[in-house]
Amino acid sequence: MTSPNDAALLRIGEFSRRIGVSDHTLRAWESRYGLLQPKRSEGGFRLYGPEDERRVRRMVELIDLGLPSSQAARIAIADPNGSGAPGLEAPAGGQLPTSVLTSSQAPADVPTPSVWVRARSQLRQTLEEFEDRGAHQVLDRLLADFALDNVMGEVVLPFLNELEARWEAGQITAAQHHFARNVLRGRLTGLARGWASGSGPRAVLLCPPGEFHDLPVVVFGIILNHGGWRVVFLGADTPIQGIDAGFVPPADLFVLAAVSAEPFERQAKAIADLASRNLVVLAGPGATKELTERTGTILSTDDPVTAAQQVIAR
Amino acid sequence: MTSPNDAALLRIGEFSRRIGVSDHTLRAWESRYGLLQPKRSEGGFRLYGPEDERRVRRMVELIDLGLPSSQAARIAIADPNGSGAPGLEAPAGGQLPTSVLTSSQAPADVPTPSVWVRARSQLRQTLEEFEDRGAHQVLDRLLADFALDNVMGEVVLPFLNELEARWEAGQITAAQHHFARNVLRGRLTGLARGWASGSGPRAVLLCPPGEFHDLPVVVFGIILNHGGWRVVFLGADTPIQGIDAGFVPPADLFVLAAVSAEPFERQAKAIADLASRNLVVLAGPGATKELTERTGTILSTDDPVTAAQQVIAR
DNA sequence: CAACTAATGTCGAGAGTTTGTCAAAGGTGG
DNA sequence: CCACCTTTGACAAACTCTCGACATTAGTTG
Numbered sequence A, B: 001m002t003s004p005n006d007a008a009l010l011r012i013g014e015f016s017r018r019i020g021v022s023d024h025t026l027r028a029w030e031s032r033y034g035l036l037q038p039k040r041s042e043g044g045f046r047l048y049g050p051e052d053e054r055r056v057r058r059m060v061e062l063i064d065l066g067l068p069s070s071q072a073a074r075i076a077i078a079d080p081n082g083s084g085a086p087g088l089e090a091p092a093g094g095q096l097p098t099s100v101l102t103s104s105q106a107p108a109d110v111p112t113p114s115v116w117v118r119a120r121s122q123l124r125q126t127l128e129e130f131e132d133r134g135a136h137q138v139l140d141r142l143l144a145d146f147a148l149d150n151v152m153g154e155v156v157l158p159f160l161n162e163l164e165a166r167w168e169a170g171q172i173t174a175a176q177h178h179f180a181r182n183v184l185r186g187r188l189t190g191l192a193r194g195w196a197s198g199s200g201p202r203a204v205l206l207c208p209p210g211e212f213h214d215l216p217v218v219v220f221g222i223i224l225n226h227g228g229w230r231v232v233f234l235g236a237d238t239p240i241q242g243i244d245a246g247f248v249p250p251a252d253l254f255v256l257a258a259v260s261a262e263p264f265e266r267q268a269k270a271i272a273d274l275a276s277r278n279l280v281v282l283a284g285p286g287a288t289k290e291l292t293e294r295t296g297t298i299l300s301t302d303d304p305v306t307a308a309q310q311v312i313a314r
Numbered sequence C: 001c002a003a004c005t006a007a008t009g010t011c012g013a014g015a016g017t018t019t020g021t022c023a024a025a026g027g028t029g030g
Numbered sequence D: 001c002c003a004c005c006t007t008t009g010a011c012a013a014a015c016t017c018t019c020g021a022c023a024t025t026a027g028t029t030g
Helices: A012-019 A023-033 A050-064 A069-078 A113-128 A132-145 A149-168 A174-191 A215-226 A261-266 A268-277 A291-294 A304-313 B012-020 B023-033 B052-062 B070-078 B113-128 B132-145 B148-167 B173-189 B216-226 B261-267 B269-278 B288-297 B304-313
Strands: A202-206 A230-235 A253-257 A280-283 A298-302 B200-204 B230-235 B253-257 B278-282 B298-300
Touching: A012 A023, A012 A050, A012 B288, A023 A050, A023 A069, A023 A298, A050 A069, A050 A113, A050 A132, A113 A132, A113 A149, A113 A174, A132 A174, A132 A215, A132 B148, A149 A174, A149 A215, A149 A304, A149 B012, A174 A215, A174 B173, A215 A253, A230 B173, A230 B278, A261 A268, A261 A291, A261 B304, A268 A280, A268 A291, A268 B269, A280 A291, A280 A304, A291 A298, A291 B070, B012 B023, B012 B052, B012 B269, B023 B052, B023 B070, B052 B070, B113 B132, B113 B148, B148 B173, B148 B304, B173 B216, B216 B230, B216 B253, B216 B261, B230 B298, B261 B269, B261 B288, B269 B278, B269 B288, B288 B298
Parallel strands: A202 A230, A202 A253, A253 A280, A280 A298, B200 B230, B200 B253, B253 B278, B278 B298
Antiparallel strands: none
16 A cells, blocks of 8 residues: 555655756756655655656656756646646646746647758668667657647658658668558557458548558548547558459548559559449549549548547548 | 463564664654654663564655655654555566567466367457457456467457458458458557567568558567567568568568468579578468578468467577 | 757755654653 | 663755756747
8 A cells, every 4th residue: 555655755866866867957857847746854855756757757757858948847847647638739727837837838839840841860770770769759759748640740750751751762771661661550550450340430541552552541541540430451452353352341531642643544444433432532742633524433632640530520 | 371471572672673773773662753653661671563663664665665764654654554665656677568469378277178279269350340449358357367379279269350351252341351451460469569679589570562461470579579679670571582681780680471482482592592691481281392492481280379489488 | 951849858956844863851650 | 881862953965946057959030
């Protein structure tokens, strides 16, 4: 029984040593941001408990992520464990001493672009060094701190684009390119465990034969699932003819994505056939207005995140 | 029956010597924190008993952990028998157990074959109904109860083979086939989070261009990683020429897998080139003795689990 | 581009607190 | 009588407190 009463309390020296943050800094964070409100000994020494430790560790994480200390402090105060609902919504009922905060902090925190930039660069660096663990940590932190849509739209998708660009430009090796894609694929599909099950409307996602860039589709599916849809992900290089057989009741939406037009063109007939019985959306750079008109499908020119948000909003 | 333990009472000198805390200190702890309330002799000498000893030992323990004496006393009084450090976590610098896959799977469980059969059939059923959640549960239970190698060798691999067979025989639709493979791929790569990082020897796993059956390779990698190797997974359809560039130090092992011979044949030259600088293993049904001899590589005819176990055992 | 401002981690001085240890003066017990 | 113990008060080393100053970096403004 470790009630709050017998929680161990440490003075600033030991506390500082354990966490790796200097005592000066701890005091500065306390006075400047109200990050901590340690108990005091009779003589006035600060006494830190487990909750304080969580906050500081969180603060450090957020700073590592590139957030300015002031913002990191606000997040760490509102959500020391990072397990709570992520997102940009301002934590309701913020009652803690926000008075300490300097002015000019108008609305809910929109992370400065540098957070995204920095996260992407950390992803790039770790993955190009074949260090998947570091990449996972970056994603862990992002997902804990920010809304899923933002992480996908501001980090994952741009990173993927950058990755392809660097690959085509010969700036990275095939090994680096494939490694990064596989780490991300694993991580993203892991994010969506159980996404085909449940009770919402059901979308079937696939890339036509010859198309292997399925990662943006995964992102699309994750956002869609997050919005309440069931997502049946069929992945890359999936034949289209008769693909809707076996779905009872019929799926509510089919999404086909390709980065070039050929995969669509080759399957135009099968696509038109599928679209005669189902709602079909063509997405990705390979989808053209002309093609969608010819096949009776719907064109989506947005990025996966935006597109999924639109589907969710109907 | 009044005082069965009078004999156990010690005066401060002996008590002090026995615990290794000076008498001065003991008295200070008593007067300052009320840590002890020893009985007294008629003349006023302190008489300490076993309970006092426990308290003092606990106090010392807590002080060693870095707590201020005042706090240590508070806790030692409240909970003299508590074990370990309450409250704060271990001092920084400590490493968490890095592998999610604890290797402590005892010889305990001797699963009857029907467990495996049953698991496979549950997997088949849930996945063919596009119910990934059920499939995940099946795998959760298996992984919790049985050794990783067994789950892979007795359930995952046979299921994959069965899946391909049913697909080729037209017993399942393309959607079911692709869905199942994608769920499994996500799950398996999720199992191996961080597998490229760490400190063991490093293996690079890939399928040559034109080869897309990368799941058995993932299984191989998981077992290998479980055995202490770092695994750089490059996945399906990976070009071979120059693939070893950028690995410093060089990878300890390259594993190329394909289900038919053509992908190997098409890349025979690149493979031989790779093998001239590295240890290269060809695996899968597409690997032939003739080919390995011609390219200076090593043939593996075993299933992925067995093959990985052999590599681990060297 | 220089100059100013804001944010943030770090230092230092002088005062106060915590805590183990000691000393003095005297009592206890075999 | 001598070794051991008690109480009280006092120290000193290590630690911490507050407050102000400073250095650096980044963004803004003239």
